[in-house]
Amino acid sequence: MAICSAHTTTSLHSPCTTVSNTGFRQKQVIFFTSNRRSGRRHGGARTFQVSCSVEKPVVIGLAADSGCGKSTFMRRLTSVFGGAAEPPKGGNPDSNTLISDTTTVICLDDYHSLDRTGRKEKGVTALDPRANNFDLMYEQVKAIKEGQTIEKPIYNHVTGLLDPPEVITPPKIFVIEGLHPMFDERVRDLLDFSIYLDISDDVKFAWKIQRDMAERGHSLESIKASIEARKPDFDAYIDPQKQYADAVIEVLPTQLIPDDNEGKVLRVKLIMKEGVKRFNPVYLFDEGSSITWVPCGRKLTCSYPGIKFAYGPDSYFGHEVSVLEMDGQFDRLDELIYVESHLSNLSTKFYGEVTQQMLKHADFPGSNNGTGLFQTIVGLKIRDLYEQIVAERAGAPAEAAKV
Amino acid sequence: MASTVASLSTPATFAAADVLPRKVVGRVWFPVARRSGGFAVSSSGPTTPPEISDKVSESIKKAEETCADEKGTGECAAAWDEVEELSAAASHARDKLKENNDPLENYCKENPETDECRTYDN
Numbered sequence: 001m002a003i004c005s006a007h008t009t010t011s012l013h014s015p016c017t018t019v020s021n022t023g024f025r026q027k028q029v030i031f032f033t034s035n036r037r038s039g040r041r042h043g044g045a046r047t048f049q050v051s052c053s054v055e056k057p058v059v060i061g062l063a064a065d066s067g068c069g070k071s072t073f074m075r076r077l078t079s080v081f082g083g084a085a086e087p088p089k090g091g092n093p094d095s096n097t098l099i100s101d102t103t104t105v106i107c108l109d110d111y112h113s114l115d116r117t118g119r120k121e122k123g124v125t126a127l128d129p130r131a132n133n134f135d136l137m138y139e140q141v142k143a144i145k146e147g148q149t150i151e152k153p154i155y156n157h158v159t160g161l162l163d164p165p166e167v168i169t170p171p172k173i174f175v176i177e178g179l180h181p182m183f184d185e186r187v188r189d190l191l192d193f194s195i196y197l198d199i200s201d202d203v204k205f206a207w208k209i210q211r212d213m214a215e216r217g218h219s220l221e222s223i224k225a226s227i228e229a230r231k232p233d234f235d236a237y238i239d240p241q242k243q244y245a246d247a248v249i250e251v252l253p254t255q256l257i258p259d260d261n262e263g264k265v266l267r268v269k270l271i272m273k274e275g276v277k278r279f280n281p282v283y284l285f286d287e288g289s290s291i292t293w294v295p296c297g298r299k300l301t302c303s304y305p306g307i308k309f310a311y312g313p314d315s316y317f318g319h320e321v322s323v324l325e326m327d328g329q330f331d332r333l334d335e336l337i338y339v340e341s342h343l344s345n346l347s348t349k350f351y352g353e354v355t356q357q358m359l360k361h362a363d364f365p366g367s368n369n370g371t372g373l374f375q376t377i378v379g380l381k382i383r384d385l386y387e388q389i390v391a392e393r394a395g396a397p398a399e400a401a402k403v
Numbered sequence: 404m405a406s407t408v409a410s411l412s413t414p415a416t417f418a419a420a421d422v423l424p425r426k427v428v429g430r431v432w433f434p435v436a437r438r439s440g441g442f443a444v445s446s447s448g449p450t451t452p453p454e455i456s457d458k459v460s461e462s463i464k465k466a467e468e469t470c471a472d473e474k475g476t477g478e479c480a481a482a483w484d485e486v487e488e489l490s491a492a493a494s495h496a497r498d499k500l501k502e503n504n505d506p507l508e509n510y511c512k513e514n515p516e517t518d519e520c521r522t523y524d525n
Contacts, residue, residue, distance in 0.1 A: 116485060123477025125484035157492040158455060160485075211494050215451060217460025222486070225470070229483035 056147045056393075057104075057174035058386045061181030061194040063241050065204075065234070072364045073197065073375045074177060078103045080357060080379035081173065091166050094156045104171040108178025109155045111137040116160025127179055127233040134184040141190050144170050173386055182241040193279065193385055195378060196245035200252045201227075206263025243317035246276045247381070249374050256305035256327055265305055267327040268370025270377065274313075274320040278388045281322040282345050282377055284311035288322075293342075300338050303331050307339070326370035333359070339373075346377060347384035354380070451493040452500070459489045 064071060078085040078100045085098035085105060096107035113133040114122065124131050140150045147170050154163040182188045182196070199207070205227060212218040242248050247270065254265040272281035284291050290312030296302035307328035314323045324343075330336045333355070340346070340354045348354060357376045358367055366372035450456070466482035473479060503509060511520035 116488070120478070120481050120485065123481050125477075125480050126488065127484070157488060157495075158458075160488070208490075212490050215459055215490060215493055216456055217463045218490070222463050222467070225466070226483040226486050226490075229466075229470070229480045230487060233480060233484075 057144060057170050057172060058192045058382075058389055059141060059145050059190055060173065060175045060382055061187075061191040062175060062177040062197070063179065063181050063195070063238070063245065064177060064197040065179065065199070065238065071177070072361075072366060072372075074098060074105050074175065075364065076357070076361060076372070076375045077175065077379040077382065078105070079360060080376065080383055088166065092154050092156075092163055094158055094163065095154055095166055096157070097152075097154075097166065097168065099171070102171060103173040103175060104168060105175040105177055106152060106168065107155070108132070108137065108176055108180055109157070110153050112155050112162065115155070115162050125230060125233045127230060127237050129180065129183060129237055132180060134180075134187065137180075138184060138186045138190075141174075141176060141187055144168065144174050145190055173382070179238055180241070182244045183237065188244055192389065193247075193276075193382055194245045196242040196248045198242055198248055198250040200250070202253050202261075203251050203263050203266065206261075243319075246273045246279060247271065247378055248316070249371070249378070251371060254305065254327055256308060265327075265329055266366075266369050266371060267325065268374055269323055269325045270370075270374040271314075271316055272322045272324070273316075274322060278385045279381060280345050280347070280384075282324055282343055282381075283322060284309060284324060284343060287344070288313055295335070295338055295342070300335060302328075302335060305329075307335065309339070324374075326373060329369040330373075331368070336373075343377075347380045451497050455489065455493045455496050459486070459493050462486045462489050 062073065064073065075085065078098065081100065081102040083100040083102065085100040085103060087093070087095050088097055088099050096110060098105040109126070111133050112119075112126065112131055114124065114131045119126065119131050122130070126132075136153075140152055143150050149167060149169045151165040152168050153165045155161075156163045176187075176191075181191065182194055188194070205224070208223050208227065209220070212223050213220075250269040250271060252267045252269070253263060254260055254267050256267075257265055270282070272279070274281065281287075284293060291310065293309040293311075294306065295309065296306045305328055307326065307330070309327075310323070310325040312323060314321050316323075330339075336358060337352060337355045340352065343354075346354060354373070354376055357379070358372055361367060361372075364372065366375070451459070462482070462485050466479070466486050469482040470479040507519065511517070514520060515522075
């Protein structure tokens with residue numbers, strides 16, 4: 001993919017190396033000669049950013065607690081677009097960024113204004129907006145969205161310090177993942193699509209136990225204390241973001257097993273906002289109706305505790321939404337394909353694509369329940385959104401050229 | 404009978420060793436789904452690198468001390484937040500170690516076209 005991002009150059013004849021004979025390149029030429037969408041020009045043309053590629057990325061925001069760029073969701077998302085996402089080669093080994101052919105994922109922790117010592121001195125958690133530089137976040141996300149290259153700081157999670165910045169070039173899809181993607185209104189307006197991962201307290205507790213119990217020094221009490229100490233800030237600053245999200249994935253304990261406290265079987269809801277541009281919610285059987293569906297029966301045999309689906313319209317923080325819910329887990333391949341064949345508006349390119357994606361990452365957590373299923377579906381929706389945007393952009397210059 | 408906190412790495416290497424050439428479909432699907440119920444926990448997997456592990460235990464001690472004096476203050480919250488951050492970093496470090504454990508995987512990442520690394524998607 002030829003990306004010509006010639007930054008800090010005075011010459012208009014910057015290296016715009018284009019490679020193959022694609023229709024894409026035609027667009028680049030139009031852009032360049034029409035000069036309508038070139039970068040800004042300052043006074044004496046000293047800092048002239050020319051980006052002659054159509055690399056104005058689609059920006060996606062993902063709000064998730066703990067975990068940045070390495071989370072399962074991100075890996076599934078980048079896999080839908082093709083290719084595995086890797087940390088940038090040759091850079092800081094503690095970088096939180098992930099880069100694949102089409103996608104770049106950055107961690108919003110990199111915009112901490114206070115490092116770990118600073119936060120300890122002020123008595124402020126990382127969840128607190130005072131620990132984050134939203135102005136810089138807004139500037140840089142805006143720059144990337146306009147097709148410019150940025151130098152983004154790195155927050156080193158191991159040392160707790162702010163490391164020297166790394167260079168990020170605009171990709172096709174730019175994902176910002178972290179605690180506050182939708183906190184600042186300006187950043188929120190830049191997002192083409194936003195997702196909030198809402199884990200209920202019980203499930204969060206069970207997951208953190210699984211993660212930390214093997215760790216020397218941790219005990220049940222310390223894990224509990226850690227969650228409780230962060231809860232006030234979480235509820236005040238992070239949780240309210242879910243009202244702004246276009247899609248919320250809510251993870252709750254199962255209702256199929258009475259008094260279950262193991263947290264192994266999950267009930268997952270995909271809450272999709274209605275009326276979002278370029279986003280068509282997934283539905284079951286009939287759009288807008290309320291459906292309860294237990295696929296296990298004569299055609300499909302499931303083992304305990306089985307699978308239960310629900311779909312219906314609802315209201316979420318004053319917005320019209322459609323909610324698709326799955327309780328239980330998949331035990332066999334044919335259960336997954338059976339379910340997929342009954343869902344509509346999945347934005348798949350071929351029959352069985354969801355199943356194929358789930359199989360590809362069968363070792364990821366959540367591959368046998370709603371978390372993996374809905375994360376994969378959201379990934380397909382984002383791909384659909386991206387293709388719609390690209391098609392719209394392709395349509396526009398062609399129109400302009402005809403005139 | 405395998406414990407409920409089953410090692411995720413074992414079924415994966417099992418299946419990979421059984422199948423030649425490396426077929427992607429059905430490689431680790433069923434054993435994983437049945438045993439660990441979707442949670443990637445490995446009790447016999449790689450342990451956290453000692454530097455991070457030490458940091459985690461230190462931060463827990465510090466947090467407990469800070470919060471023993473005054474509970475519910477900003478300092479207490481910040482201390483436990485640090486514990487959370489370091490625990491997450493430790494978990495990522497463990498995952499990274501797990502990813503780098505298999506020499507075949509590492510080789511094939513760089514050289515997918517070689518005979519040993521061919522995958523058949525249909």
